[in-house]
Amino acid sequence: MKKSLFFSILFVSFSYADELDCSIRYPNGKWAAETPACINLHDSVYRHMDINCSCMANLPMKLFKECNRRNDPRRSQNDSYNKKNEKQNLQRHSKQNNIYGVAQAQVAYCGTLSKLTKYDTRKQFCYDAFIYELCEGKEYNPYTQLCNTEGKVKGICNGEEYDLETHFCGTDNKLYFLCGKKLYDIKTQYCNSEDEIYGKCGGVEYSANTHFCGIDNKLYSLCNGKVSYNPKIFFCYNNEFLEELCKGKEYNPRTQFCEKNKVIDKCGGYMYYSVDYSFCFNGNLYDLCGGKTYNPEKYWCCGKKTFNLDTHFCYDDKIIQPLCGGEAYFIDGQFCHTNKKVYNKCGRKKYNPDTHFCYGYDEIYPLCNGEKYWPGPYYCRNGRIQSKD
Numbered sequence: 001m002k003k004s005l006f007f008s009i010l011f012v013s014f015s016y017a018d019e020l021d022c023s024i025r026y027p028n029g030k031w032a033a034e035t036p037a038c039i040n041l042h043d044s045v046y047r048h049m050d051i052n053c054s055c056m057a058n059l060p061m062k063l064f065k066e067c068n069r070r071n072d073p074r075r076s077q078n079d080s081y082n083k084k085n086e087k088q089n090l091q092r093h094s095k096q097n098n099i100y101g102v103a104q105a106q107v108a109y110c111g112t113l114s115k116l117t118k119y120d121t122r123k124q125f126c127y128d129a130f131i132y133e134l135c136e137g138k139e140y141n142p143y144t145q146l147c148n149t150e151g152k153v154k155g156i157c158n159g160e161e162y163d164l165e166t167h168f169c170g171t172d173n174k175l176y177f178l179c180g181k182k183l184y185d186i187k188t189q190y191c192n193s194e195d196e197i198y199g200k201c202g203g204v205e206y207s208a209n210t211h212f213c214g215i216d217n218k219l220y221s222l223c224n225g226k227v228s229y230n231p232k233i234f235f236c237y238n239n240e241f242l243e244e245l246c247k248g249k250e251y252n253p254r255t256q257f258c259e260k261n262k263v264i265d266k267c268g269g270y271m272y273y274s275v276d277y278s279f280c281f282n283g284n285l286y287d288l289c290g291g292k293t294y295n296p297e298k299y300w301c302c303g304k305k306t307f308n309l310d311t312h313f314c315y316d317d318k319i320i321q322p323l324c325g326g327e328a329y330f331i332d333g334q335f336c337h338t339n340k341k342v343y344n345k346c347g348r349k350k351y352n353p354d355t356h357f358c359y360g361y362d363e364i365y366p367l368c369n370g371e372k373y374w375p376g377p378y379y380c381r382n383g384r385i386q387s388k389d
Helices: 036-041 061-070 079-104
Strands: 107-111 115-120 123-129 131-134 146-148 151-156 160-162 167-169 176-177 189-191 197-201 211-213 219-221 234-237 240-244 256-260 263-266 278-279 282-285 299-302 305-306 312-315 319-322 336-338 341-344 358-360 363-366 378-381 383-388
Touching: 107 131, 151 167, 197 211, 299 312, 305 312
Parallel strands: none
Antiparallel strands: 107 115, 123 131, 146 151, 151 160, 167 176, 189 197, 211 219, 234 240, 256 263, 278 282, 299 305, 312 319, 336 341, 358 363, 378 383
């Protein structure tokens, strides 16, 4: 309930109220003595206060101390007396405020600056610039409360009277039980069975012991029953531990990993690798070929190009060569004849094995009627191998 004193005027006695215009307090909380108009009107607003400031018991301590200091005729003559006298007056001021202030206050002003109305503070109170009757000496909020026929302050909710000690009126204009004698916001909070107030998440009730409300206003379970997290950055895997999302996606960190914002399966179920250099095929890792993947069962990489294992082979990791009769061979020391059979070169030279043969390391001789012979002691004549002896 709003404090009506915010809108009330300074309490003063009947005998002095009409004379001291500069001693009143306006509904906005401003003291008239502090306004420029009042200061300009009088040489000192404090000269309007009686000599001992007794009628100004409800002045703020700041104004009361100034009043006491300025109105003491012995102030300039005896500073030590002034301090002692000021202390005594301050003590009396506090006592008047705490004990006798309300009893002395009988008249106050209520309204706007353009129109102020006196009222009896013993029977009435000011609220929002209007005067209302006290309810058994108590003030109340006339917009949400009433004083019933028994003189008790009660709440009003959708026209229904209720007890302020047990209920409250929600923002939906419906009655609710207090939660352990406390108010709560029905849109964002709820009261559990143990009279404890918990927050809602997106309008849904939850327990902070098991769940939390994400920044997206959605409900999430605590990870491992203990940890809250930012659901836009992390996820809780299998309610065991936190992992960072992979471009907003969850994955299985036991068998997968996040590489360049993509979810990738571990090779063989356990191996990490860089997609910039390698790829996984049937549980095995292979190097990319020219930055591309391939089927290592049918193709292989030679330099930066792939070739068909069924038709070609790679020599010296850079030369792709057709198979010879289905076989690979040593290009520097061998050659393929009619794409069917591999022969050794003769002194790094190729020859026709159908018509010639290689003797020694680098000597090539014609066949003798399709046969090889020893060229030292023999020779070929008319298609026949003959001895030189």
